[in-house]
Amino acid sequence: MIRASLKELSTALATRKISAVELAGEFLDRIEKRNPTLNAFITVDRDRTLAGARLADQRRAKGETGPLLGVPLAHKDIFCTGEWLTTCGSKMLSNFVSPYDAHVVERFKTAGTVMLGKLNMDEFAMGSSNETSYFGPVKNPWDPRRVPGGSSGGSAAAVAARLTPAATGTDTGGSIRQPAALCGLTGLKPTYGVVSRYGMIAFASSLDQAGPMAKSAEDCALMLSAMAGFDERDSTSLRRETEDYARDLAKPLAGLRIGLPKEFFGEGMDADVRAAVEAALDEYRRLGAATVEVSLPNSGLSVAAYYVIAPAEASSNLSRFDGVRYGHRAAEYADLVDMYCKSRAQGFGEEVKRRILIGTYVLSHGYYDAYYVKAQKIRRLIATDFEEAFKVCDVIMGPTTPSVAFRFGEKSADPVQMYLSDIYTIAVNLAGLPGMSIPCGFGNDGMPVGLQVIGPWFAEAKMLNVAHQYQQVTDWHARMPGDAA
């Protein structure tokens, strides 16, 4: 069943071809075999998973139905899960068992999914390669010498290697789309406010958004329908009509207007990525879509604006880790302030500390206007660019990343080089727009390439339709590592 779609799994469960316990067991066996190499999971607990699967089988035996009842999936370790460790990829939380479930976790529990485990990630979601995890880097299943991307690298690697049928991720600057691209998956970051952030450990609160990572757009639609919804415990959760995100999947694409930002097709994109993206655009033209050039003149400033706003918000959010109420506390200290300083210095890794320091600096007395307010003004310019572009197109397309997956150590010495690997994804977060990455071929050394699809606010169903129609005429999304080329 490892190649089966969520819909196929759902049907197999509903027709009693397989039980939730058997299905979970199949994936647990696969995890046991492959995870020691890939390091995609931080926590696996066979007994707990099988207990969850038995519960799903009991619910079905009692007559309950539902598209996700008994379907196994795994959560990024940023989502609080009662009874399971929630580490956020950090030494700071290496012993943390949350007293409550995140809203997303609650929703999936209600839907009857079976949790396979908690997925590795860059520490506090700060990274683009998974090299910042306290629990060690995740390997890219297409080539273990390469990064899976980040920060949802464990989610991406686990789905790519078919250790789980689907996974949750979070995206603050590209952390769903970039790993989805580098591992050959379909991943969707929804419009800001569509999925509740309650129980999702905060990095940059005005940018953080959870979303699905799966093998296809259809699977993502099913996942998002379960994840999305109003939650009064998140002050930025939006009160909207419930949506079936799969409702438009079958619509034809004739007449679709695709905007191609000239800034995304200039220098900086590798030739192999460009070739795959261009080929995908040709496929869309064959499906009846028309392409139109658009411009996002301020998008080149997005990485710089992001590296003011995100660290500023992170320095504030991460001040809660003080060694008092939860998390790591230093063994020895002189006084209270010394306890804070030592606990935090020991509990956080290099990249997290770097971002806290940058954030502290840009928010400090005398610099707030020059950095933070300035970056917020540029954020407005970036969002306005998208508004203008969407006057002449329905969706925007371009590369998700400038290159295919890079090798371990290639960018980790220079933070700015690492930050630039998110050059095409960050503007979407600043504007709060929905963004997707879908597999569109392979580049150098047989590594996957991602096509980014960006929609207007709340256009998720449309984007999933656009992705799904492409996946009806191509099979890039169905390829898995180890398949014959």
Added chain:
Amino acid sequence: MSLNHDEVRRIARLARLEISPDEVEGTRARLNGILDFIAQLQSVDTRDVVPMAHAIDVVQRLRADQVTETDRRDAYQAVAPETEAGLYLVPKVIE
């Protein structure tokens, strides 16, 4: 804008992060690399641009001022480094 060693130590202090003497120079170099990178923002004319704090333009929701939380002190304190009689223990602050 380029940070010196004293400024790096001051920021670390503000951030409540201990920084050892042998970390100061490496931290300074990397932070300055990032500050050089974000300096490009200064060249953009942003007169009359309203800062965008948030992606979605909505007003803060309010709710009735009622107690909605149940008492879960034991569950919350189960993950605390040190507690006693329902209290979080920290080093003595007041002599």
